[in-house]
Amino acid sequence: MRELTSSHEADHPPTVSEARLLSVLDTAADGIIVIDEHARILIFNKACEQMFGIRAAEAVGKNVKIVMPMEYAVEHDEYVGSYIRTGVKKIIGIGREVRGRHADGTIFPLELSVGEAATPEGRQFIGILRDLRPRKESEQRLADLQSELVHLARVSAIDEMGAAIAHELNQPLTALILYLQAIRRAHQKGIDINKVVGDILDKAAGEAERAGHIIQRMRQFVEKREPERHVRDINPLVDDAIELTLLGQSHRIRVDREPGGELPHVSVDPVQVQQIIVNLVRNAIEAASGTADPAIRVSTRMKDGNVVIEVEDNGPGIAPQALPKLFEAFASSKRRGMGLGLAISRTIAQNHGGDLLVDPGGNGKGACFALVLPVASPVPAEFG
Template sequence: MASFPLPPAMFTRVATPFGTAPADPETREALALFATHVADRAVLLTDPDGVILFCNDGTELLFGREPQLLIGCDIAGLMTDDARQARIDRERAIKAATVRFETRCLHIAGGAFDADVTITPIPGADGRLRAFGYSIVDIGDRKAAERRLAESEAHMRSVLATVPDAMVVIDDRGRIRSFSAAAERLFSYREAEVVGSNVDMLMPPDHRARHDAYITRYVRTGEQRIIGAGRIVVARRKDGSEFPVELSVGEANSGNGRIFTGFIRDLSDKQRAERRVRELQDELIHVGRLSAMGTMASTLAHELNQPLTAIAAYLEAARRLTGEAAADRARALEAMDAAGREAVRAGEIVRRLRSFVARGENERRVEPLVPLIEDASRLALTGARESGVRAFHRFDPAADHVFADRVQVQQVLVNLIRNAVEAMGDAEVADLTITTRREGEMIRISVIDTGAGLPSGQIPRLFEAFATTKADGLGLGLSISRTIVEAHGGRIWAEVGAVSGSMFHFTLPAARSDSAS
């Protein structure tokens, strides 16, 4: 590989691409040798018009051309830029003392490569421009890496732009470093507005003071409370409105320290939907109570007629006896007392019916189980005893209190009891048994009858809406019962009776009696 000494006339003491060249010949020779053998870049000298005067061995590595073949050529021929642009670059170098830029250079084998070019004007001893020094470095690998990184970042941004969850990246000081497109939509901030700011700007005021302390404690102790686990928190939009979100936080270590990535999902629509579902469930339950009321209307009319007839008879007898002797007046008072008791009885029947039908709120509290079952039994068995139904209770002393909505659980019991009564309409033995049993943290309540029983093939579909074994039934009673029980955290199921009839069971959460206070 040929090498060429730097032209001696160029150096009395002048600037070069490597600094200021000394005037003595030995040092100039050493500098020329150094420039010749720099292998990681091309070093060239041109006259003021761009004609090549010198080039080092690195030139051949970059351009594939022997140095001696380039002497006397225009340096613009090594670049994709034309001679006019090369002249403009040299003029820029004169004005700025040096200029550096990126361009494309040409290899003799064909094709272009990315290059970093530095041009330095070199004056002579009289201060007039004598030459230009060029330093050219192949940056193809670096540019390719930059392009891959840019493509990767663009791909990542395109992915993040389509992710429905908002993503916010912060450093260990709580400053926002990245803000996804979904986060922009969710919080109504542009990324440029929030990057560099503390993430507490996305929180309600009462949460802000605690957030930095959380990060400091975690960095100091390593104790994870949110990292790796989701939780429900409150966030704040640009307009100041607050809304519920589900927050999941991940952690990573970057070259600049620890970073935390928060994935944020807006729960506003979800919570609205859940509230609507609860409203619809309450509506359905209320409709179920109204339906049950309709089926009991005729029986209740008969049941109420008895105490009201008795009241009228007692009052008529009292009227007749008020004018008689003292003994008769005493009998009149007894009759009026009996009339009062019958009036109270009629009122109690109406009260239970109104309580059952009333919409009310879904209020769960600790309830004593035995009175709850007894009230539901009295309501559901109205008129049943005249049909020969015998009712039995077996209560587990350990199953004394449940955590439940009293009216809704009574609706389940009334539905199961009345179904049992109807199932025993033609049975020779019509025994109804209601039992309770403690099973860990739950209490099982069972309604057992001696009726015709259930076909085994129908049991899996019993609790589906509109599935019924009755000729005139709508099939909503058991479906509503399942909705109520499952909303309480329990389950409901049916079995064929051990001897005859059927058994319906459901569970409710047990509660301690002392928690009622």
């Protein structure tokens, strides 16, 4: 086949079959490049012109490296030569994600599929190219929306806990005021306060630190930020989440904690995982609140190669009619809140490569939710 351009600018008018081929190539939504054994471009369709900002007449006859980033370009000729010599295929017949280079120097993601054809003029290689920028942009928008929704659910949880948190914060602030008032009264009465002022100020400072710690934890929990994965021991995360949930709880509840001993670390976003645990513990407290001796159990253990956090209550269990919509957004039966808790929690778990499962209980047995998280991959040892 002689060299053809998609814009019909070859030295000779195309034959009927060639014109038909060019028409098909120019109608294709994906980019199509055909090269010979020397990596010279034979065909460069209109989709490629738009994708790379290069006219077909300028591309045909050139080495295909003109549309590749430098790191690909230096290896490409050697790869083609190696394949011709050895017959070992690396990407032929296999689609994969690569990067292309626009005429203005912009590097962008592409999906590439490569095939080959034997012709009287030697082997030719056909590349089908799809610009991944629209898909990547769509995925990024979806990720941003999901991150915003996860953050909104945390803010909603804190809003629902507002009265309890205000009560918890009021205690150290009230104590701080009382300590300072005691010093002022003693000073007004002319009492020698030198002997006691140090002790009182130490207690006042302790209450101020306690209030500051509560505020800091609230801020960290509701702060809007990009998700970040860290390798962590799960037990301290669970303990902190329980402590956060129990802030200002006015009703009596027994929390049985079973830490499960030494567990392998997990790779998680700590705040998002604590968001799940806070939601599960809050739901368990609410489910158990109507019993004579309300209690919940929070355990961590290994199961089937995963780390599992279970939150079980001694309430009545989940009604069968509620199960089908349990993890759907806006399906909450609570008087306050948006009903995003379990839906968001399962999404977070699945984004971590895990899941959120439930044993509904019933017949005298409470519900049990299980957060399943994969074990963190071991860090390879360094050599040398």
